[in-house]
Amino acid sequence: MVRRVSSTFLKGDLESAILYSVILTELGIVVFKDEKLEKTFPFKDSVREYVSVKKKESKLKELVDYLSPLQRGITVSDESVMTLLKKNSIDAQMMEEKELESIQSSKPQIIVDAGFAQSIPDALTKLREFAMGLSSSKVTEVSESPDLHIIQAINSLDEIDKIANGLSSRLREWYGLHFPELDNIIDSINGYAQIVLAGKRDALTKKYMRMQDFQNLKQI
Structure with a gap:
């Protein structure tokens, strides 16, 4: 079932806009077509998988399999995701700064629309837990060096x-x-x-x- 995103970060001239947008969140990856949520790829272990993407170590197999057949252009919200997609011969471009700012400000709502959280308060709680887990993993990584x-x-x-x-x-x-x-x-x-x-x-x-x-x- 396709759900419509309540935020307006993808509005614009649909005739000239690139239709597919890939957004990396702390809890998973979301793919939008125009203003509609098309596909979600939730992280099972959010901290580990998010860090793997940021380090360009993740294979993103499910996302790559989904995007490979698409003939139209793809924009992404994260440079690491763009690099990983290009390694798999998927032509992806970075979003404009204005789009990135809009995504950042509406991220809790995007997380809810993607089904990663049940409500805005739940999304904020999960983001806070993610931040604490990420900090802990960085401390552990540094201390083990x-x-x-x-x-x-x-x-x-x-x-x-x-x-x-x-x-x-x-x-x-x-x-x-x-x-x-x-x-x-x-x-x-x-x-x-x-x-x-x-x-x-x-x-x-x-x-x-x-x-x-x-x-x-x-x-x-």
Whole structure:
């Protein structure tokens, strides 16, 4: 049964207009002829199938089989769909910007007319659920990328190195007020920190020096 679309995004000069319009929605693909809904291709797994189309990985077999016999021109609302159709020797062109804007503004109604939702509120709910599912899938995809983990590890090491350098500089400045000569005696921040742990310079006994492997240093 053919249902008439309530929106007016396909109105115009029917003599010159391209008759078949293919619209990609988040819940499936819809084909219109003039202002009438001709065919729908609902997604069973909306997020997975939508992403597959956007990545140009989907074969769109049912849509291709349906459009292949058509002799008249076809316009599409999505560049990925156009690319996939052209791979199957189907001449498709992108819709004009004004048509795309009209489709976007009337998408909930298109979804209802296509039978993907029972009402406008239901369509909005399903679109919201789709958006949440799409966001979740992108987070999962990114988090599973080995390259991302390597990049994060390198960035973390860089941050740790900056923090360590900043703390070592602050330590030398602070303890240098009490023991300024030490800065010229020990270059290693690890060794410097061990001296600082002794507290006041009077606590730097020969025994402590030997324990910290500073046998060659003189008590100052």
